[in-house]
Amino acid sequence: MEQRIWWKEAVVYQIYPRSFMDSNGDGIGDLRGIIQRLDYLKDLGVDIIWLSPIYQSPNDDNGYDISDYQNIMSDFGTMEDFDELLAQAHALGIKIIMDLVVNHTSDEHKWFVESRKSIDSPYRDYYIWREGKDDNPPNNWGSWFGGPAWEKDEATGMYYLHIFSKKQPDLNWDNAKVREEVYEMMTWWLDKGIDGFRMDVISLISKVPELPDGEVRGGIYGDLSPYCIHGPKVHEYLQEMNRKVLSKYDIMTVGEAVGVTIEEAPKYTGYDRNELNLVFQFDHMFLDMGEHGKWSNRRFQLTDLKKILSKWQTALEGLCWNCLYWSNHDQPRAVSRFGDDKDYRELSAKMLATCLHMMRGTPFIYQGEELGMTNAYFEQLEQYRDIESLNAYKGYVEQLGLSHELMMDYLQHMSRDNARTPMQWDDSLNAGFTTGTPWIEVNKNYKEINAKNQFKDETSVYHYYKKLIQLRHEHDIIVYGSYELLLPDSEQLYVYRRTLGNEVLLVICNFTKEEMELELAEYGMGTEHTLLISNYPDDQGNRIRAYEAKVYRMPT
Numbered sequence: 001m002e003q004r005i006w007w008k009e010a011v012v013y014q015i016y017p018r019s020f021m022d023s024n025g026d027g028i029g030d031l032r033g034i035i036q037r038l039d040y041l042k043d044l045g046v047d048i049i050w051l052s053p054i055y056q057s058p059n060d061d062n063g064y065d066i067s068d069y070q071n072i073m074s075d076f077g078t079m080e081d082f083d084e085l086l087a088q089a090h091a092l093g094i095k096i097i098m099d100l101v102v103n104h105t106s107d108e109h110k111w112f113v114e115s116r117k118s119i120d121s122p123y124r125d126y127y128i129w130r131e132g133k134d135d136n137p138p139n140n141w142g143s144w145f146g147g148p149a150w151e152k153d154e155a156t157g158m159y160y161l162h163i164f165s166k167k168q169p170d171l172n173w174d175n176a177k178v179r180e181e182v183y184e185m186m187t188w189w190l191d192k193g194i195d196g197f198r199m200d201v202i203s204l205i206s207k208v209p210e211l212p213d214g215e216v217r218g219g220i221y222g223d224l225s226p227y228c229i230h231g232p233k234v235h236e237y238l239q240e241m242n243r244k245v246l247s248k249y250d251i252m253t254v255g256e257a258v259g260v261t262i263e264e265a266p267k268y269t270g271y272d273r274n275e276l277n278l279v280f281q282f283d284h285m286f287l288d289m290g291e292h293g294k295w296s297n298r299r300f301q302l303t304d305l306k307k308i309l310s311k312w313q314t315a316l317e318g319l320c321w322n323c324l325y326w327s328n329h330d331q332p333r334a335v336s337r338f339g340d341d342k343d344y345r346e347l348s349a350k351m352l353a354t355c356l357h358m359m360r361g362t363p364f365i366y367q368g369e370e371l372g373m374t375n376a377y378f379e380q381l382e383q384y385r386d387i388e389s390l391n392a393y394k395g396y397v398e399q400l401g402l403s404h405e406l407m408m409d410y411l412q413h414m415s416r417d418n419a420r421t422p423m424q425w426d427d428s429l430n431a432g433f434t435t436g437t438p439w440i441e442v443n444k445n446y447k448e449i450n451a452k453n454q455f456k457d458e459t460s461v462y463h464y465y466k467k468l469i470q471l472r473h474e475h476d477i478i479v480y481g482s483y484e485l486l487l488p489d490s491e492q493l494y495v496y497r498r499t500l501g502n503e504v505l506l507v508i509c510n511f512t513k514e515e516m517e518l519e520l521a522e523y524g525m526g527t528e529h530t531l532l533i534s535n536y537p538d539d540q541g542n543r544i545r546a547y548e549a550k551v552y553r554m555p556t
Ligand code: TEU
Pocket: 061, 064, 065, 101, 144, 164, 200, 201, 256, 258, 294, 329, 330, 331, 388, 416
């Protein structure tokens, strides 16, 4: 068995503070709201909270544009509120990891305010500045949030790089002073007692210095990815960060590693690498992309999903550890995307949870996923708040001539706002999230789907998640067992086996509403077995029903 480590055995719960709980009626979730709901998380049984950014920010990208890393966003409360949250969570045995967004800052951060003033500013080299070419930007790169990745700044007539919005200038990690500032800030938070970091787009911090033009495929901009993802010095910088900061604490670090491959992941997280503990991979998030990239209404294919997840399950064994997730604040709701949020919402939400939580790795639950919350299905553009979605609408409809209807359909499928509607606590006004006007509309289905209802109902999605978390805490095989995919070619069933010592788990998940027969004996099912968990009240053996999920435990 692999070495035991607490973050391998943990279940993480992601909170998007803006949409979790509003304590003062201004329509925006806040830290005191989270404090009020800690008991809920304790009951659910999660070990770690990942807090999306709570730092001071002008909110161009909801806190992923930070103007002061050592202050709390006033919408969210004060540093005293934070200290109380941390203390109360710790008192309940729950750890907190913080979002660390250091590929870029806000353009309102004092470093950038100084940097843009003149080429002689001591902060000039904190960011990536270049001269334009004639009247054009330094190269052809397109921003991931639409438009060019360069913005011309009036004061000096030069351009700065921004992979995301123009209010998110990229930091220059090749400047040792930038790295020292970041390490000092991280140390300050860790000394406060936080339990680690989720590192935003950490795979982007090192850029190929020549900044060459990118390939243009459809559209007008070049692709910056090959020159920014896993850049030449990313591992050198992470090892330095580890040596100077991370290694001094018993913490958990997870990097958002956009573009990470099976080959690259062990470089970030290999047990002998002294960089990070975990990375989020994105392969299964790209399965439903279409001719307009992420803006799509396609559905994934089960055989592709199985191939990808299984590759990640087996390739890392013995080398490093996996993150398991269906959703986060950047993705549509899991049950809408991978399940059936209409006729089989509860069954398919539980099936998806089973499929993921029985795998090897550290599971992440995104707020509301444990209730089977669904996409928002907004019908008006005005209902959207997300900068990525709004910029995409402008780019595709206003500039490239895509129809309004098609883009609205894409947004219903893929917009990040699907995950950002307020947490559905109960059936009172605004789902109990706020007494004021919520910053983004509450999903219309909150009277039916909410925590209060599910709390009372032992058969709810909530209680199912609670049981899955409990099982993980009780059975080493769920954490450490090896993984083997069965039936790779089935477009209906996801079946796999976990093995540890003389114990086996057989996990069976039906991703469709079609019933079918499965000869369980062929997969090692003997008479001696117990049913660990299932989303139906009874077990019908070889008969697998719509969206059925079940897990058998037996000897080898
Ligand atoms: O996201 C990184 C990222 O690559 C995004 O472009 C993501 O893939 C996209 O939103 C999916 O459509 C991180 C954060 O998670 C995201 O919320 C931020 O907007 C982004 O970085 C910039 O900080």
